[in-house]
Amino acid sequence: MGTIVFFYFASVIVVTAALVVALRSPVFSALALLVMFFHVAGLFVTLHAEFLAVIQILVYAGAILVLYLFVVMLLNLKGEVRFHHQLTVGLFLGCMLFAEAVLLVVKGKTSLGANLPDLREPTQLIQGNTESIGELLYSTYLFPFEIASLILLVAMVGAVILTKKGILEAKS
Amino acid sequence: MDTGIRLALTFGQIGAVMVAVLLTVAALTLLERKVLGWMQDRMGPMEVGPYGILQPVADGLKLFFKEDIIPAGANKFMFSMAPVLSLVPALIGFAVIPFGPDWTIDVGGVAFKPFVITDINIGILYILAFASIGAYGIILGGWSSNSKYSLLGGLRAAAQLISYELNVGLSIVGVLLLSSSLSLVTITNAQAGGFWNWYFFGGGGFPQAVAFVVFIISAIAETNRTPFDLPEAESELVAGFFTEYSGMRFAFFFLAEYGNMILVSCVATVLFFGGWHAPLEFLQGPESLHWLTGMMWFTIKVYGFLFLFFWIRATLPRLRYDQLMRFGWKVLLPIALGNIVLTAIVAYLFPGN
Numbered sequence: 001m002g003t004i005v006f007f008y009f010a011s012v013i014v015v016t017a018a019l020v021v022a023l024r025s026p027v028f029s030a031l032a033l034l035v036m037f038f039h040v041a042g043l044f045v046t047l048h049a050e051f052l053a054v055i056q057i058l059v060y061a062g063a064i065l066v067l068y069l070f071v072v073m074l075l076n077l078k079g080e081v082r083f084h085h086q087l088t089v090g091l092f093l094g095c096m097l098f099a100e101a102v103l104l105v106v107k108g109k110t111s112l113g114a115n116l117p118d119l120r121e122p123t124q125l126i127q128g129n130t131e132s133i134g135e136l137l138y139s140t141y142l143f144p145f146e147i148a149s150l151i152l153l154v155a156m157v158g159a160v161i162l163t164k165k166g167i168l169e170a171k172s
Numbered sequence: 173m174d175t176g177i178r179l180a181l182t183f184g185q186i187g188a189v190m191v192a193v194l195l196t197v198a199a200l201t202l203l204e205r206k207v208l209g210w211m212q213d214r215m216g217p218m219e220v221g222p223y224g225i226l227q228p229v230a231d232g233l234k235l236f237f238k239e240d241i242i243p244a245g246a247n248k249f250m251f252s253m254a255p256v257l258s259l260v261p262a263l264i265g266f267a268v269i270p271f272g273p274d275w276t277i278d279v280g281g282v283a284f285k286p287f288v289i290t291d292i293n294i295g296i297l298y299i300l301a302f303a304s305i306g307a308y309g310i311i312l313g314g315w316s317s318n319s320k321y322s323l324l325g326g327l328r329a330a331a332q333l334i335s336y337e338l339n340v341g342l343s344i345v346g347v348l349l350l351s352s353s354l355s356l357v358t359i360t361n362a363q364a365g366g367f368w369n370w371y372f373f374g375g376g377g378f379p380q381a382v383a384f385v386v387f388i389i390s391a392i393a394e395t396n397r398t399p400f401d402l403p404e405a406e407s408e409l410v411a412g413f414f415t416e417y418s419g420m421r422f423a424f425f426f427l428a429e430y431g432n433m434i435l436v437s438c439v440a441t442v443l444f445f446g447g448w449h450a451p452l453e454f455l456q457g458p459e460s461l462h463w464l465t466g467m468m469w470f471t472i473k474v475y476g477f478l479f480l481f482f483w484i485r486a487t488l489p490r491l492r493y494d495q496l497m498r499f500g501w502k503v504l505l506p507i508a509l510g511n512i513v514l515t516a517i518v519a520y521l522f523p524g525n
Contacts (some may be wrong), residue, residue, distance in 0.1 A: 055297070056296040
């Protein structure tokens with residue numbers, strides 16, 4: 001049962017992820033991305049990581065993708081002026097990556113799925129997973145966590161400077 | 173067998189909650205017009221039925237039999253999807269709201285909680301997540317209509333929902349810090365025993381009154397009600413994102429707006445005003461009657477908030493768009509953040525208070 005559910009979510013994720021880049025209309029691309037986010041959240045639920053699942057929807061689907069849609073609608077992009085002329089470069093890079101992956105598997109140094117945790121038997125946490133994620137973030141992963149917040153701060157300062165550019169130049 | 177009983181019970185429960193919510197919506201359409209009428213010194217609808225009480229039935233029938241028009245040049249698929257995308261998130265949030273006592277009864281070997289559909293341990297985040305999904309219905313409805321007014325309404329809605337969603341999320345963090353739980357059932361249970369235990373009045377050590385004000389203002393903005401009804405400002409945008417909608421598709425947007433109002437009132441009741449608990453212990457009645465008094469107090473509080481929505485609509489004029497943005501980001505957001513810092517300090521210094 002768990003395997004069927006996993007393959008359902010995984011296949012929908014792959015298909016919709018491909019649709020995001022393949023569809024002509026940017027609005028439909030954004031919607032394909034929305035479906036993908038929901039299925040990633042579904043994968044988290046099957047792993048008993050409800051907190052991550054909800055945060056996935058709240059942050060990515062609820063905030064970031066809405067902003068994407070906002071920009072797409074504001075610019076009123078037509079299908080033609082998009083990235084499809086990069087097809088040759090993309091195809092070249094894709095073939096390279098695919099060949100690399102095939103080589104790695106064939107050579108046998110990395111076998112797919114060997115190091116993956118067992119999907120069917122998720123460890124039941126004694127405390128809720130909100131608490132455990134919080135504890136992990138503020139103990140084991142404190143440094144990367146703080147670095148991430150620093151990067152966000154830099155991005156924020158950058159955004160402020162970009163919007164204030166004209167004003168600052170006018171003053172000096 | 174157990175699975176069958178569980179399925180039947182859950183579906184029954186979902187059906188009961190949906191019927192209750194939709195009946196409340198029907199009642200609200202009449203109540204809103206009546207309340208607005210009284211506040212403006214007139215009678216409100218009086219024609220259909222005695223004292224106008226059959227008006228919702230007439231409205232429903234009218235919407236049901238209206239012609240369904242899809243404008244030329246509209247994106248048909250998106251145009252039909254948008255009302256559904258708007259309504260489903262508005263109704264799905266009720267799954268985690270506890271309407272009455274936290275009882276577990278045994279039905280044919282299946283543990284069953286009669287007053288909450290499911291008590292997941294991240295209940296409040298679940299509601300926030302689906303509330304944020306509701307924006308898609310509005311944005312796509314505006315975009316797919318192929319109309320300038322609709323598009324402008326959709327764009328406004330997108331910006332407004334993102335700004336105020338943040339404030340809703342931050343304003344409830346204080347309550348979550350004090351209750352140290354995300355489950356609405358646990359949060360309700362922590363507020364038992366009298367109104368001084370409600371988080372609004374200082375249950376848990378630090379009054380969340382300021383947070384509540386931020387929450388209710390942001391909630392009004394998120395449900396697109398006056399004075400924050402810029403996405404559907406009729407004096408500027410005809411009807412905003414649903415200008416082109418008619419008949420049942422329009423009714424879906426309408427139901428979504430009122431469903432969201434009820435959901436927000438339920439969340440405010442649960443987080444700040446003790447959910448189904450009575451303000452004083454003796455008003456709760458004997459243990460065996462808790463289901464009745466619990467539901468009664470819950471309903472009274474929810475209708476109190478719904479009345480507040482109408483009251484504000486009758487009182488305040490609409491904000492301008494730049495005022496709306498400035499107010500959200502430069503006034504409400506710092507207040508909500510300050511409340512989190514203060515609450516965290518108090519919760520750290522006086523734990524388990």
